[in-house]
């Protein structure tokens with residue numbers, strides 16, 4: 428039972444606004460609860476949530492199956508390092524790989540989208556022994572240094588140069604430019620099947636199929652970033668299924684955890700095997716509690 432008054436809420440809104448780093452422009456609104464596609468502010472006003480947590484809330488706010496699973500897990504076990512196996516992690520891996528093509532059968536669990544891409548870039552370098560990445564103009568991969576390096580938007584990149592190099596940006600959907608850019612130095616091509624931040628621009632089938640062929644031909648990896656398009660956002664579980672191709676590494680986050688911070692880089696076994704023991708890691712990645720036991724992604 429909520430006992431806080433409107434004054435309490437206002438004080439908390441003020442606290443968030445004044446104590447925050449200031450990186451975000453905050454709205455003058457305190458969202459206090461959500462149910463399905465609706466959210467309510469402190470004054471009881473109801474809104475339709477068209478933001479959807481930037482693609483996190485695929486199953487809606489307060490989805491009873493997710494709530495129940497998270498509650499059950501919180502009571503059972505909330506933290507366990509990755510060196511100590513847990514049944515929940517095993518179930519998560521099994522569930523996720525069962526809804527993917529059989530080639531994508533190794534999981535590196537993380538906590539966010541940018542971490543999934545960081546992992547993918549490192550695995551690609553470890554596997555190929557090469558340095559260069561090819562990415563698309565208007566592409567967005569995240570804000571940490573590695574992911575930012577393959578993110579195109581100059582206003583995100585320029586204040587933080589130098590980033591990871593070399594990276595070559597090509598126009599999205601330009602097969603000829605892709606052919607010219609991918610060479611024997613290329614570790615990976617990283618692409619979104621639909622550019623989200625870049626203006627909701629879908630890839631053409633020719634472009635993604637060419638990306639698959641060219642990378643194979645040149646011994647580079649194809650990383651598909653489905654952080655935004657995965658988990659049913661495009662009418663199939665994963666957008667790459669529209670194109671008849673399978674990437675070498677698939678990155679996921681956002682809707683994957685039903686609202687809890689969860690991401691993954693899912694890859695081919697031979698790619699996973701190239702990373703030396705301890706070559707990458709994350710403390711919270713693989714934490715058992717975010718993975719709703721018994722919960723199956725509801726998109727068929």
Ligand SMILES: Cc1ncc(COP(=O)(O)O)c(C=O)c1O
Pocket residue numbers: 481539540541542544567568569570619623624652653654655680681
């Ligand atoms: C396609 C894509 N990749 C990566 C990211 C980064 O994910 P996160 O914000 O969880 O780090 C985003 C976030 O919007 C995204 O849309």
